[in-house]
Amino acid sequence: MIPLDSLRARYLDGILAASDEAALEDLRLAALGKKGEVALLMRELGKMSPEERQTIGKALNELKDELDVALRARKASLGDAALEERLRAEWLDVTLPARPRRMGTIHPVSQVTEECTAIFADMGFAVAEGPQIETDWFNFDALNIAPEHPARQEHDTFFMHRAAGDNRPPHVLRTHTSPVQIRAMQAQGAPIRVIAPGRVYRMDMDQTHTPMFHQIEGLAIDRDISMANLKWVLEEFFSAYFGTKVKTRFRASHFPFTEPSAEVDIQCSWVGGTLKVGEGDGWLEVLGSGMVHPKVLTAAGVDPSQWQGFAFGMGIDRMAMLKYGIPDLRAFFESDLRWLRHYG
Numbered sequence: 378m379i380p381l382d383s384l385r386a387r388y389l390d391g392i393l394a395a396s397d398e399a400a401l402e403d404l405r406l407a408a409l410g411k412k413g414e415v416a417l418l419m420r421e422l423g424k425m426s427p428e429e430r431q432t433i434g435k436a437l438n439e440l441k442d443e444l445d446v447a448l449r450a451r452k453a454s455l456g457d458a459a460l461e462e463r464l465r466a467e468w469l470d471v472t473l474p475a476r477p478r479r480m481g482t483i484h485p486v487s488q489v490t491e492e493c494t495a496i497f498a499d500m501g502f503a504v505a506e507g508p509q510i511e512t513d514w515f516n517f518d519a520l521n522i523a524p525e526h527p528a529r530q531e532h533d534t535f536f537m538h539r540a541a542g543d544n545r546p547p548h549v550l551r552t553h554t555s556p557v558q559i560r561a562m563q564a565q566g567a568p569i570r571v572i573a574p575g576r577v578y579r580m581d582m583d584q585t586h587t588p589m590f591h592q593i594e595g596l597a598i599d600r601d602i603s604m605a606n607l608k609w610v611l612e613e614f615f616s617a618y619f620g621t622k623v624k625t626r627f628r629a630s631h632f633p634f635t636e637p638s639a640e641v642d643i644q645c646s647w648v649g650g651t652l653k654v655g656e657g658d659g660w661l662e663v664l665g666s667g668m669v670h671p672k673v674l675t676a677a678g679v680d681p682s683q684w685q686g687f688a689f690g691m692g693i694d695r696m697a698m699l700k701y702g703i704p705d706l707r708a709f710f711e712s713d714l715r716w717l718r719h720y721g
């Protein structure tokens with residue numbers, strides 16, 4: 378009688394060493410198949426005494442069950458490994474549907490900035506850019522804004538606070554893009570025709586004001602530029618922007634950086650809650666403007682006895698709200714995809 382232990386050890390080792398399911402199946406047949414070693418031993422039982430038959434028979438059945446469990450366990454782990462191998466080999470499942478790719482949209486602020494820039498480019502204005510963090514000189518002093526002017530207060534302006542002993546000049550988040558035009562004049566002198574679009578920052582927050590918003594300012598300096606030139610440039614701009622003939626109305630005003638100054642309205646009517654530009658007997662304020670103050674030209678290194686010209690400033694977000702009928706400025710910056718897709 379073969380000692381069952383060596384048979385058991387041989388098969389258990391063989392099962393653990395089996396490298397794939399085919400080898401395992403061969404082992405199962407060799408051990409437990411009709412012609413398997415266990416089946417052959419079972420046939421020997423008939424030649425034994427009843428006592429032997431019972432002992433050996435029990436041992437053979439236990440061996441059969443043990444090998445069966447070991448074979449199933451090994452088959453399961455080989456199956457997992459085969460699946461793992463297949464998933465690794467077939468990482469790219471070309472039968473999967475393509476990932477939905479939605480077309481992006483251009484933000485209304487970017488659209489309006491590009492549109493305004495193009496319209497002014499047609500009238501000979503180049504685009505000037507500059508830093509968003511400015512010294513208080515470029516943001517205020519150069520624009521003839523007095524030291525005690527309320528706009529310099531912290532309730533209006535974001536100041537960069539300095540560590541003690543840091544004696545660099547105060548820096549602010551620019552409150553308008555006017556400093557860009559000072560820098561442009563310092564760089565190229567007169568004559569000059571530039572527009573300065575960009576982000577500006579003011580301490581403010583409500584339905585029509587956000588701490589960051591977008592402005593576009595214009596500057597035209599030459600030998601004999603007048604308010605009449607300003608009126609023409611603005612009427613050309615608004616007519617192109619709104620796609621219809623737009624009349625403007627100048628109302629006397631005051632800004633430290635322009636003299637004379639004028640707030641400019643465009644003709645409009647509110648038909649059933651929607652804005653109609655270029656008709657009706659209503660007027661809507663859209664920007665501020667004026668002839669550049671001599672002190673501002675001097676600060677920028679341009680001789681006011683030789684050169685003069687106009688400047689204006691308007692809110693890009695506000696222009697987008699007017700054109701697209703967007704009621705709340707805060708929605709511009711909430712990154713709500715539904716809003717962006719609707720207005721984009």
Ligand SMILES: Cc1ccc(OCc2nc(C(=O)N[C@H]3CCS(=O)(=O)C3)cs2)cc1
Pocket residue numbers: 553554555556558559591592593594595596632634635663664665666667669670673688689690691692693
């Ligand atoms: C060198 C230089 C000299 C003068 C300049 O004057 C730009 C001007 N801006 C305004 C004005 O009213 N701007 C506001 C309109 C709405 S807003 O976006 O809140 C800012 C009037 S004149 C600019 C640069």
